[in-house]
Amino acid sequence: MKKILIAAAVVAVGAGGYWFNQQSEEGVSQSNEVLASVPADTPIFSGQLKPFPIKSYINSMSQSYKTYPKEMFAELEQSDDAKAKFFVSLSKAYMDSLDSGQKFVTTFGLADDIKSYFYTLGLLPVLKLDVQKPEAIWALLDKAEKDSGFSHQMKTLKGLSYRSYTLTDAGDAEPIELLVSQQNGLLTITLNASMLAEETLETALGINPVTPSLADSKVLQDIIKAHGFSNEAVGFVNHQELVKAITTQDGNLLARQVTAIFAQVGEDPLLELRTPECHSEFTAIAANWPRTVFGLNSVSIEDNESSLDFSTVIESKNQTFLNALKSMRGFIPEYVKNSRDTVFSMGLGIELNQLVPALTAVWDEMLQPQYQCQVLQEFQQEMSGQSPAMLGMFTGMANGVHGISAALIDYKFTEQAPGAQGEPSLESVDAIVSLSADNPSILFNMVKPFAPELANIKLPQDGSPIDLSHLLPLPPEYGISPKLALKGKHLVLYTGDKAEIVANKLADEKVDNNGLYSVYLDYSKVFAPIFSLAEMTGEPLPEEFSMMKDYNMQVQMGLDINDQGIVFDSYMNNKAAPGGE
Incomplete structure (x- = not known):
């Protein structure tokens, strides 16, 4: 079914x-x-x-x-x-x-x-x-x-x-x-x-x-104006109406329908929530988190290509909560946030200096109300037995970190030379990992005692790379030659000429707080080398995999905080196969 x-x-x-x-x-x-x-x-x-x-x-x-x-x-x-x-x-x-x-x-x-x-x-x-x-x-x-x-x-x-x-x-x-x-x-x-x-x-x-x-209402207009959505479609989930349905028997149509169902069953599983105290307190919470809304930022539709850029926002009027979350925003580099030239990229932007204070502020905000609703009292009791301050033990050594990112820029396989033995091999890989911090060289030196093989490595302050091939004895046919370098405020580990270009650009990239999370995936670039490898080996691919041969789609998703709430951004691009209608 x-x-x-x-x-x-x-x-x-x-x-x-x-x-x-x-x-x-x-x-x-x-x-x-x-x-x-x-x-x-x-x-x-x-x-x-x-x-x-x-x-x-x-x-x-x-x-x-x-x-x-x-x-x-x-x-x-x-x-x-x-x-x-x-x-x-x-x-x-x-x-x-x-x-x-x-x-x-x-x-x-x-x-x-x-x-x-x-x-x-x-x-x-x-x-x-x-x-x-x-x-x-x-x-x-x-x-x-x-x-x-x-x-x-x-x-x-x-x-x-x-x-x-x-x-x-x-x-x-x-x-x-x-x-x-x-x-x-x-x-x-x-x-x-x-x-x-x-x-x-x-x-x-x-x-x-x-x-x-x-x-009759201006609900849709208000959503579009508040979030800057474009002008063709909009949607929402109304948390306040859902709360009425959960905490009352007849507060709205949904509540009346739910009550009727429970009457037929002979049991009301929401009984402990349907008290005056729970209704009042959950209503106050919902007033601070009234809706989840979604809409398009831009759209382009043609017969051979379509692009959608849309956002979902969990609205919040709790400025204490939002300010705490905004203080956690870290740095996501350009090669992750706005690049369309990678196979896969991901960035986590976290201001580690602010992580514990921000989570503590959120924790305190949730524990502050003196709830009378039993369900909320029990929730607070569970929270009070824990504290985000304990995270300070793990984040103290990484103070000054603004984010960590990585990307697979390109990879390809090659056939063996005529007369050579063996299977096709990995010809090249372009990939990069970067750590952004106030002083990345200090962080690198702090890591050395935990990795003896790094003890004798001194990072040039002028951005010159150090070859780490001797520390990672990979076969030369893999096409991987890792290098480590300081590029401005970024500690960078990379391999490949394309990755080196990205690393060099990072040296001039200013570290600012521009997001929490971003991930990008290009399906066509993921699958193309794999299909190339299959052709070289002559091995048949499973039908499910073969169906992806002309799958030309790029997807990017992100998480951020703004004055309106918690924002989930999404971008999708589809391209028709050549020769299609």
């Missing part, structure tokens, strides 16, 4: 994905029928508010990303479960449609550019997206029914007809239905259960608008 769920999730993401996108205040404020049906206090929302070029996006994906192992659905296809076969049919149709952007939009009856929305009405998930040819959706579902023997019922609610698929087994006390409706070019996919009020279903199907709605 896991594969079915994964495939169904892929369908949802593919149809409604790209909820990260740009958005101007003007674009958000335009009231439309979808936002008018979304309550302003919805716990979860993500919306594509300007048309997204789904056809071009599919074309820009590498063929490897669109391919799936033939045996992926084999086990489920042999199942006697009609529901499983139904979702297998839909999932295969989705995977097969990824061959090209045109096939994708034709299969699902979409326009080349679409809007999509996902949100919840309490527990009830709702997915909506633009459809240009409704008949394509019905044909797709009809085929899945024919393939599986799983059928629907036609139902009507206030004049709106929709398909209902019962997901639970016959005789289950609480049947759950999958609903599919189309109206005025808008496809709606949602669920229904007997515990849900009819007016909730009416809202989900777009029959009745709500007040106040997201169309």
